[in-house]
């Protein structure tokens with residue numbers, strides 16, 4: 001495992017032992033960091049390479065991947081710029097480590113920037129697992145996402161990402177041609193055991 005500070009993102013890259021498995025791009029939630037999702041990544045995709053950057057935006061002391069104006073209200077100009085910056089980082093990391101396109105595994109704020117990556121730079125990702133995500137843009141772009149596998153796991157009692165918002169995101173991704181599996185779980189914003197099982201099963205098919 002290498003923990004590197006470069007001109008781009010503070011991140012961890014953990015090389016995988018199973019080259020048949022696509023690498024995972026781990027994207028933490030608000031207040032997390034590059035170490036947060038490593039245990040989850042190892043558990044749901046054993047042997048996969050893990051690339052885990054830390055969001056560069058600070059809200060107080062809490063790292064995030066882009067600025068927000070209020071809870072659920074995003075600074076879309078910042079989100080756009082940060083999405084391209086993250087996409088460039090992923091492309092550089094792929095070149096450096098000789099990796100195929102990764103599957104994003106994002107939670108909350110990390111899931112929202114993963115959704116933004118799908119909309120703005122879809123070629124960077126082989127797919128995405130979005131845990132507790134909402135539509136990142138009020139007027140989203142319309143890339144062709146034909147065949148892109150996306151798992152969306154939402155919580156029916158999630159006070160931060162209401163179920164209706166997850167439905168809007170799922171419908172929007174389906175309309176762009178993505179292969180979306182959307183499960184609304186009896187959960188809040190936090191993950192439950194069912195998330196892990198569904199994630200593991202979905203990743204095993206990739």
Ligand code: MLT
Pocket residue numbers: 029030068071072073108109110112160
């Ligand atoms: C966001 O800002 O991306 C969402 O509100 C989730 C969060 O980080 O609380």
